[in-house]
Amino acid sequence: MSNACSYRQLFLSLCLLFCLTFPCCVKSDELQILLTLKSALNKSSTDVLDSWEAAGSVCSFNGITCNGDGSVKEIELSNLKLTGVLPLDSICQLQSVDKLSFGYNLLYGAITDDLNNCSKLQYLDLGNNLFSGSFPEISSLSELRYLYLNGSGISGPFPWKSLETMTNLTVLSLGDNPLDRTPFPNEILKLKQLSWLYLANCSIEGEIPPAIGDLTELIDLELQMNYLSGELPSEIGNLHKLWQLELYSNGLTGKLPVGMRNLTSLEYFDASDNNFEGDISEVGYLTNLVSLQLFENQFRGQIPPELGEFKKLVNVSLYTNMFTGPLPQKLGSWADFNYIDVSENLLSGPIPPDMCKKGTMTKLLMLQNRFTGEIPTTYANCASLKRFRVSNNSLSGIVPAGIWGLPQVDIIDIAYNQFEGPITSDIKNAKEIGILSTQYNRLSGELPEEISEATSLVTIELNNNQISGEIPRGIGELKSLSSLQLQNNRLSGSIPESLGSCASISNVNMANNSLSGRIPSSLGSLPTLNTLDLSRNELSGRIPESLSSLKLNLFDLSYNRLTGPVPQSFSVEAYNSSLAGNPGLCSSTIQYFKKCPPDSGMSKSVRTLIVCFAVVALLLSSLGCFLYLRRTEKDGDRSLKEESWDVKSFHVLTFTEDEILDSIKQENLIGKGGSGNVYKVMLANGVELAVKHIWNTDSHGRRKSRSSTPMLGRRTGKEKEFDAEVQTLSSIRHVNVVKLYCSITSEDSSLLVYEYLRNGSLWDRLHMSQKMELDWDTRYEIAVGAAKGLEYLHHGCERPVIHRDVKSSNILLDEFLKPRIADFGLAKMVQANGGKDSTHVIAGTHGYIAPEYGYTYKVNEKSDVYSFGVVLMELVSGKRPIEPEFGDNKDIVSWICSKIQNKESVLSIVDPRIPVAFKEDAVKVLKIAILCTTKLPALRPTMRTVVQMLQEAEPCKLVGIVINKDGEVKKKETMESAEKLNP
Numbered sequence: 001m002s003n004a005c006s007y008r009q010l011f012l013s014l015c016l017l018f019c020l021t022f023p024c025c026v027k028s029d030e031l032q033i034l035l036t037l038k039s040a041l042n043k044s045s046t047d048v049l050d051s052w053e054a055a056g057s058v059c060s061f062n063g064i065t066c067n068g069d070g071s072v073k074e075i076e077l078s079n080l081k082l083t084g085v086l087p088l089d090s091i092c093q094l095q096s097v098d099k100l101s102f103g104y105n106l107l108y109g110a111i112t113d114d115l116n117n118c119s120k121l122q123y124l125d126l127g128n129n130l131f132s133g134s135f136p137e138i139s140s141l142s143e144l145r146y147l148y149l150n151g152s153g154i155s156g157p158f159p160w161k162s163l164e165t166m167t168n169l170t171v172l173s174l175g176d177n178p179l180d181r182t183p184f185p186n187e188i189l190k191l192k193q194l195s196w197l198y199l200a201n202c203s204i205e206g207e208i209p210p211a212i213g214d215l216t217e218l219i220d221l222e223l224q225m226n227y228l229s230g231e232l233p234s235e236i237g238n239l240h241k242l243w244q245l246e247l248y249s250n251g252l253t254g255k256l257p258v259g260m261r262n263l264t265s266l267e268y269f270d271a272s273d274n275n276f277e278g279d280i281s282e283v284g285y286l287t288n289l290v291s292l293q294l295f296e297n298q299f300r301g302q303i304p305p306e307l308g309e310f311k312k313l314v315n316v317s318l319y320t321n322m323f324t325g326p327l328p329q330k331l332g333s334w335a336d337f338n339y340i341d342v343s344e345n346l347l348s349g350p351i352p353p354d355m356c357k358k359g360t361m362t363k364l365l366m367l368q369n370r371f372t373g374e375i376p377t378t379y380a381n382c383a384s385l386k387r388f389r390v391s392n393n394s395l396s397g398i399v400p401a402g403i404w405g406l407p408q409v410d411i412i413d414i415a416y417n418q419f420e421g422p423i424t425s426d427i428k429n430a431k432e433i434g435i436l437s438t439q440y441n442r443l444s445g446e447l448p449e450e451i452s453e454a455t456s457l458v459t460i461e462l463n464n465n466q467i468s469g470e471i472p473r474g475i476g477e478l479k480s481l482s483s484l485q486l487q488n489n490r491l492s493g494s495i496p497e498s499l500g501s502c503a504s505i506s507n508v509n510m511a512n513n514s515l516s517g518r519i520p521s522s523l524g525s526l527p528t529l530n531t532l533d534l535s536r537n538e539l540s541g542r543i544p545e546s547l548s549s550l551k552l553n554l555f556d557l558s559y560n561r562l563t564g565p566v567p568q569s570f571s572v573e574a575y576n577s578s579l580a581g582n583p584g585l586c587s588s589t590i591q592y593f594k595k596c597p598p599d600s601g602m603s604k605s606v607r608t609l610i611v612c613f614a615v616v617a618l619l620l621s622s623l624g625c626f627l628y629l630r631r632t633e634k635d636g637d638r639s640l641k642e643e644s645w646d647v648k649s650f651h652v653l654t655f656t657e658d659e660i661l662d663s664i665k666q667e668n669l670i671g672k673g674g675s676g677n678v679y680k681v682m683l684a685n686g687v688e689l690a691v692k693h694i695w696n697t698d699s700h701g702r703r704k705s706r707s708s709t710p711m712l713g714r715r716t717g718k719e720k721e722f723d724a725e726v727q728t729l730s731s732i733r734h735v736n737v738v739k740l741y742c743s744i745t746s747e748d749s750s751l752l753v754y755e756y757l758r759n760g761s762l763w764d765r766l767h768m769s770q771k772m773e774l775d776w777d778t779r780y781e782i783a784v785g786a787a788k789g790l791e792y793l794h795h796g797c798e799r800p801v802i803h804r805d806v807k808s809s810n811i812l813l814d815e816f817l818k819p820r821i822a823d824f825g826l827a828k829m830v831q832a833n834g835g836k837d838s839t840h841v842i843a844g845t846h847g848y849i850a851p852e853y854g855y856t857y858k859v860n861e862k863s864d865v866y867s868f869g870v871v872l873m874e875l876v877s878g879k880r881p882i883e884p885e886f887g888d889n890k891d892i893v894s895w896i897c898s899k900i901q902n903k904e905s906v907l908s909i910v911d912p913r914i915p916v917a918f919k920e921d922a923v924k925v926l927k928i929a930i931l932c933t934t935k936l937p938a939l940r941p942t943m944r945t946v947v948q949m950l951q952e953a954e955p956c957k958l959v960g961i962v963i964n965k966d967g968e969v970k971k972k973e974t975m976e977s978a979e980k981l982n983p
């Protein structure tokens, strides 16, 4: 290759020499330059350059525009997936080129100062590439009009001084580059022709200079995501042509200046996520606004009534401020209004009735205010509505029936109001609804049977209402249902047997109703059930033996009319309170209950009859079972071996796919999860592996039938989950992240082959096993290791990976109890420029889910930080995320929150199994846990900071001293200053 290269260079320089003597050969010289460019770009992606051939004329090449004399004027090669190093040394030998456009490619390497030879350049676009290093001085490009370097990959200092000579610059776009921190570059203020200035996310700090008002040609000014502070200068009002002003995610303070009102051309204004305060009366003059984003500030006062007359306004987001007074009643009634989010303010008065007048509204978010009155009936016909959330207000009246059946709605949240009336059968039309949240109202009437037709439902929260009648028999149709909260109502009748078909359900609470009859034994077959509270009802009969197989965080059957013996697995003192208030229960081992009579009092003949009958039944059923097992085993065998398998390996393999396939059988089964079975495989060479087997299912959860046609492009939920896991894990290598050896897939099922971790999960160690207790040192090392694994996922990969289901059962322990993060089924690569609404999927495990999941769905790395904080709390307290002792609807976070008032009760949080000498150390980790579980995601530390803080909380060793990364010994910082380090 180097030979070819130097040959080409020799050829080129010979040609150049030639040209100096014979100017007529300019064109063949330019041909050579373009061929050099072509050969520098990766062949596999350059079909578009096929027309670039030695025999051709440069002016006929794709992407080339020529001057009248046949010399190259423009090169336009943007957005072509080109990869390679740009040979600027040769390109800038093109004497008359005035436009170079290479944006949105995959070009890499340095941008060299050869650029200065392109002295006629008016248009330069190198943005959205993978360049590296700092950008060169380009003072000789004084004729530039357009300079796009946004997202190009350049870093370090930027040569701001070079800009001074470019007096004709109209577009300057430098944002989204990791440049060195700099005050606002004054050189820019001299560029009077600027109409577009994009300096977002490029490390600008300090104040916005008042002279910004001199750039009166500006149409677009984007300064978001920097470190700007101080007040917005009133000179901003001089920018009469300004159409878009983006200031979000900075540290700006003070009021919106008087003078803003002169920005009469402004259509898009975003000042959210700053520290602005005072009223927003200036906004009342901006009559052309299309989008107004002021959320997460400290604004107060009234919403300007003029907003109700703005004819173009379609998006309004003012949440988390301190606004008071009513909303203008004509708000949103003029244009194709899209959404309003005014949650978390102190607003009052009625809901404006006409925001869906044009039938285009998607979100109505007015949570946590003081709104009064009824839901306007107009919204019952708003078919475009996806979110309807008005919880935590003082709204009342009957919910219009149509609201329940909005065809596109995915959240209805009217909780904590004074609503009355029934949930109507309209709900059968709500095919997209995932969350139905109506708790703490005065809803009455019966639950319609049609609720079972709303098959997307994931969460049903109807608790604390006055709902009566029976639980719909068809509830088992809700295959996605995860949480069913019916407590504190007036429900009667029995618990439907079909509940056992809700295969995704993790939380069931029916406490404090008038339910009677038996507990369906089908509940024992729910693999993911996490909490089960049926207390304070009139349930009778025996506790089904099947419940023994559940692994529950919360289990409460107290105060019913249950009778008979307590099943063996619940015959542990710890369950006494869960079973209290059932005088009919008996136990032969636990004193708390009365002794089971050795003789149940039946006549001898009846007993004999029953025994005989039972023996026969047992024989018959075991015969059936035997036959069934044989058949399924055969089935299983055949199905696995008959398939054609596709192996994707990510590490060097020491086993064959057959070895794996042979081991997928009942006796190797070690776990069942929501996403599939897990088998332990022992290879001939002694190596142990864990294999996750996922059947590809159709949308009804049935196994795909063999004869069905292969699916074309449509992936089912489980397949998607599988793809996600493979995609994520295959690109990840870290000592604290579980290793995926390979994936083996066929049309019908998929196998993931992992390393096997002998010590199970942290959950098992902490909560299930009495055998092996974890001392504080070990717990601390687990905390640090797991934190590093997550830090790697968030910050160490090409793109951040959000785990989305961090919990102690997903932290596995190797033979030395070193932790590894597992189960990425739900992980999702964060799109580098992902939309604000990153996901619709409701995921995670009760007790670990960050509050923002339920509310805005803006899930990011900080949601993992929250869940990790819960894991730290488990490590410190030894408690599970949800325990009966925390009380109704309380989890470990709120429990700890209620205990940190004084030092004694703080120490009482620490697991009694941790010796006194280590309690102070444990409290240090507890403080980090509390930071991680801060309600506002922005206030939580990043995982990188968490690792640092944990390292500083190292138990007792070298007290007062810490060794930093460079090996320097530094004074150990106090916890307080570490806290202050957080954003």
Ligand SMILES: *[C@@H]1O[C@H](CO)[C@@H](O)[C@H](O)[C@H]1NC(C)=O
Pocket: 142, 143, 144, 165, 166, 167, 168
């Ligand atoms: C700026 O543009 C004007 C008009 O096109 C031109 O005459 C002038 O030379 C340009 N200035 C620079 C520094 O290129």
Ligand SMILES: *[C@@H]1O[C@H](CO)[C@@H](O)[C@H](O)[C@H]1NC(C)=O
Pocket: 237, 258, 259, 260, 262
């Ligand atoms: C708005 O502009 C007008 C004229 O363009 C000017 O007289 C006035 O002072 C400006 N208002 C503010 C508050 O800057």
